Amino acid sequence: MVTLLQQSAKKTNSKIMMIVIDGLGGMPHPQYYNQSELEVANLPNLDNLSNVSSSGLTLPIDHGITPGSGPGHLALFGYDPVKEFIGRGVLETLGIEINLTENDLAIRGNICTINQEGIITNRRANRINNNEGQRISKILQDISPSNFEIHHVMEHRFAIVIRSSNTIELDEHITDTDPQIEGENPLKAEPIHSTAKNTANLINDFQATAKKVLAKETQGNMILLRGYSKLPKLPSFQEKYLLNPCAIAAYPMYRGIAKLAGMTIKKCKPNIDNQLEVLKKNFKNHDFIFFHYKNADAKGEDGDFEGKVQSLEHIDPIIGEIRNLNPDVLIVCGDHATPSLTGEHSWHPVPLIIHSKWTNSNGIKHFDEKHCAKGDLGILYAKNIMNLALSHAGKLSKFGA
Amino acid sequence: MVTLLQQSAKKTNSKIMMIVIDGLGGMPHPQYYNQSELEVANLPNLDNLSNVSSSGLTLPIDHGITPGSGPGHLALFGYDPVKEFIGRGVLETLGIEINLTENDLAIRGNICTINQEGIITNRRANRINNNEGQRISKILQDISPSNFEIHHVMEHRFAIVIRSSNTIELDEHITDTDPQIEGENPLKAEPIHSTAKNTANLINDFQATAKKVLAKETQGNMILLRGYSKLPKLPSFQEKYLLNPCAIAAYPMYRGIAKLAGMTIKKCKPNIDNQLEVLKKNFKNHDFIFFHYKNADAKGEDGDFEGKVQSLEHIDPIIGEIRNLNPDVLIVCGDHATPSLTGEHSWHPVPLIIHSKWTNSNGIKHFDEKHCAKGDLGILYAKNIMNLALSHAGKLSKFGA
Numbered sequence: 001m002v003t004l005l006q007q008s009a010k011k012t013n014s015k016i017m018m019i020v021i022d023g024l025g026g027m028p029h030p031q032y033y034n035q036s037e038l039e040v041a042n043l044p045n046l047d048n049l050s051n052v053s054s055s056g057l058t059l060p061i062d063h064g065i066t067p068g069s070g071p072g073h074l075a076l077f078g079y080d081p082v083k084e085f086i087g088r089g090v091l092e093t094l095g096i097e098i099n100l101t102e103n104d105l106a107i108r109g110n111i112c113t114i115n116q117e118g119i120i121t122n123r124r125a126n127r128i129n130n131n132e133g134q135r136i137s138k139i140l141q142d143i144s145p146s147n148f149e150i151h152h153v154m155e156h157r158f159a160i161v162i163r164s165s166n167t168i169e170l171d172e173h174i175t176d177t178d179p180q181i182e183g184e185n186p187l188k189a190e191p192i193h194s195t196a197k198n199t200a201n202l203i204n205d206f207q208a209t210a211k212k213v214l215a216k217e218t219q220g221n222m223i224l225l226r227g228y229s230k231l232p233k234l235p236s237f238q239e240k241y242l243l244n245p246c247a248i249a250a251y252p253m254y255r256g257i258a259k260l261a262g263m264t265i266k267k268c269k270p271n272i273d274n275q276l277e278v279l280k281k282n283f284k285n286h287d288f289i290f291f292h293y294k295n296a297d298a299k300g301e302d303g304d305f306e307g308k309v310q311s312l313e314h315i316d317p318i319i320g321e322i323r324n325l326n327p328d329v330l331i332v333c334g335d336h337a338t339p340s341l342t343g344e345h346s347w348h349p350v351p352l353i354i355h356s357k358w359t360n361s362n363g364i365k366h367f368d369e370k371h372c373a374k375g376d377l378g379i380l381y382a383k384n385i386m387n388l389a390l391s392h393a394g395k396l397s398k399f400g401a
Numbered sequence: 402m403v404t405l406l407q408q409s410a411k412k413t414n415s416k417i418m419m420i421v422i423d424g425l426g427g428m429p430h431p432q433y434y435n436q437s438e439l440e441v442a443n444l445p446n447l448d449n450l451s452n453v454s455s456s457g458l459t460l461p462i463d464h465g466i467t468p469g470s471g472p473g474h475l476a477l478f479g480y481d482p483v484k485e486f487i488g489r490g491v492l493e494t495l496g497i498e499i500n501l502t503e504n505d506l507a508i509r510g511n512i513c514t515i516n517q518e519g520i521i522t523n524r525r526a527n528r529i530n531n532n533e534g535q536r537i538s539k540i541l542q543d544i545s546p547s548n549f550e551i552h553h554v555m556e557h558r559f560a561i562v563i564r565s566s567n568t569i570e571l572d573e574h575i576t577d578t579d580p581q582i583e584g585e586n587p588l589k590a591e592p593i594h595s596t597a598k599n600t601a602n603l604i605n606d607f608q609a610t611a612k613k614v615l616a617k618e619t620q621g622n623m624i625l626l627r628g629y630s631k632l633p634k635l636p637s638f639q640e641k642y643l644l645n646p647c648a649i650a651a652y653p654m655y656r657g658i659a660k661l662a663g664m665t666i667k668k669c670k671p672n673i674d675n676q677l678e679v680l681k682k683n684f685k686n687h688d689f690i691f692f693h694y695k696n697a698d699a700k701g702e703d704g705d706f707e708g709k710v711q712s713l714e715h716i717d718p719i720i721g722e723i724r725n726l727n728p729d730v731l732i733v734c735g736d737h738a739t740p741s742l743t744g745e746h747s748w749h750p751v752p753l754i755i756h757s758k759w760t761n762s763n764g765i766k767h768f769d770e771k772h773c774a775k776g777d778l779g780i781l782y783a784k785n786i787m788n789l790a791l792s793h794a795g796k797l798s799k800f801g802a
Contacts, residue, residue, distance in 0.1 A: 358747070391466070
């Protein structure tokens with residue numbers, strides 16, 4: 001692993017437990033005495049843990065950069081989230097649990113509305129409902145070449161997976177047909193590299209046929225495509241770290257990213273008690289466990305300050321129970337901040353705790369943004385967490401003599 | 402210097418004094434009220450200095466990365482410790498003060514034991530004593546080609562220096578013959594680049610001959626080779642910083658690394674009082690002085706908490722005396738942490754003090770890990786210390802207009 005450093009990971013019996021609280025970080029809210037969700041929440045287990053652990057704030061990507069869930073998680077798993085970019089098409093298909101092979105091409109599609117001149121009047125076909133979206137996706141499937149799969153995602157959103165074969169080599173280096181603006185025509189896909197000509201032709205033929213068969217529709221009468229991408233070839237946790245990892249995550253996209261990293265995906269319900277049960281069953285059999293808690297992010301995105309506080313108070317006793325399982329290294333982190341004040345992902349650094357018998361406990365009294373800013377780890381890039389985890393677990397050899 | 406920044410160092414009369422306390426950083430120890438060696442030690446001079454200086458914590462390499470002494474010191478001297486890697490063979494020869502030229506090849510060797518099937522039964526020949534090691538090294542020298550030098554290091558350890566010549570070009574890009582595991586055969590050296598074929602042949606011929614002549618030995622009957630390396634071509638302190646540096650270090654490896662950086666090496670005994678005497682004699686004649694104190698690391702590696710505390714208390718009054726010499730910039734730093742709790746190098750950040758008339762005194766009351774974590778310099782990469790030193794000494798020009 002870490003070939004740059006000429007170091008190598010060591011196989012040991014120690015166990016690393018990584019709890020990812022999605023959208024963990026927040027911001028002071030003027031309606032709540034200028035405190036953040038973490039500051040307001042009553043978190044006895046997290047406070048107790050912080051007090052005897054190393055702590056700090058993580059930058060998921062870099063200062064001022066708001067991450068999506070894909071890069072946010074890749075960084076937590078020790079991949080460079082800028083170099084190992086996961087395209088929009090792949091993320092969309094991971095989110096609906098479609099299996100991809102490395103040569104398949106995944107595409108994000110919008111069903112949209114154009115007028116008689118062919119100009120886009122609504123990029124999302126007025127957010128047609130799921131039934132309409134499904135019906136139109138079915139029409140698109142019927143006119144597709146045999147190696148095309150059309151998967152409805154939600155409302156106006158769909159994904160295309162083009163399966164590769166011996167005779168068809170797919171190349172993602174083509175331009176979007178979605179101009180990302182209304183009042184213009186859908187674009188033709190152009191090859192960026194000459195090797196992508198065939199793929200561009202496939203896309204243009206499909207879009208032209210779609211336009212014909214959808215012409216009689218009133219709302220969803222055209223499609224826009226973007227985010228052509230293939231599965232990135234990530235070195236797995238086995239290759240990179242000699243770990244035997246598993247993922248306990250209820251939502252498809254996170255399961256998909258974990259699978260990319262080579263984790264065994266455990267079945268669980270979107271319910272923290274069920275996730276804990278699944279964890280207890282599998283705790284013995286893996287030396288790295290990724291445990292994903294979605295609700296904090298969901299409440300943050302809803303702009304629901306009190307809901308986010310409650311979601312944090314809901315995970316707190318679970319963290320106490322997980323601590324009682326005695327993993328050698330226990331990490332509590334987040335993929336990004338989702339302040340309920342803004343109702344969306346943000347660039348703010350995210351609180352982090354690392355606990356092991358080798359941590360410099362820094363006597364932090366409460367687990368929140370302000371206290372973690374004074375932690376002994378300072379502000380660090382999230383992609384460094386895995387090196388810390390491995391070192392704390394005794395799994396990383398010395399660099400140089 | 403610092404070509405990335407297109408800046409230049411300026412020659413001035415100011416003087417920089419860098420005190421490196423080897424293995425400075427520690428960890429809270431459960432048997433000592435969860436305090437570290439620095440927290441427990443009585444350090445009036447260091448406390449007094451911290452109180453009127455800038456302070457922080459350094460990362461020798463990066464978060465979670467445990468450094469060897471080589472990269473730890475390169476970083477303190479302002480070199481990138483990842484790019485300017487010093488191979489094991491070179492470090493071993495530096496450690497016994499063998500002169501190398503840039504084209505010579507240095508190799509780390511183990512005398513080992515193999516059984517009748519040729520399988521390694523002990524990688525260190527049961528750590529044969531020094532007499533035995535010397536005797537076998539002598540046999541190896543006798544069967545060597547004329548450009549090979551066999552240097553016994555200690556017990557089962559030896560170094561080979563292959564001298565280059567007009568007719569022999571040496572290439573370090575060959576694989577180890579040491580499989581680093583018992584129960585396997587010694588390996589053949591394979592060229593990694595095609596240009597390394599001749600060097601691989603040299604090594605394989607030597608190893609085959611060694612096997613024959615050692616066959617009658619009971620313990621040390623084979624050799625294992627690794628860490629083929631050449632002297633890295635570092636820009637010297639003169640070139641990089643326009644400094645006229647000297648090193649007051651008692652142990653060979655540190656003297657060797659200082660020499661690589663272009664420092665004049667002063668003779669001194671492994672005794673801090675003698676080192677101070679040598680410093681006082683040479684203080685006027687150099688504008689950069691590297692002063693190395695080994696004992697803290699040695700006690701840490703012994704797992705001797707109280708011994709490490711005493712070693713810190715031993716250097717403390719010396720630092721008071723050095724401060725009285727009035728260097729313009731006084732730096733107290735470490736190449737890595739060596740907590741007596743673990744008894745080995747660790748990845749934990751290392752306390753740092755920089756004092757000059759331009760430092761932001763941050764009113765820190767005690768020189769230890771926890772207080773330095775709250776210092777005005779925060780957590781910084783050790784390779785940045787030299788830029789701070791130069792600026793505090795008025796030796797670094799402005800970056801850009």
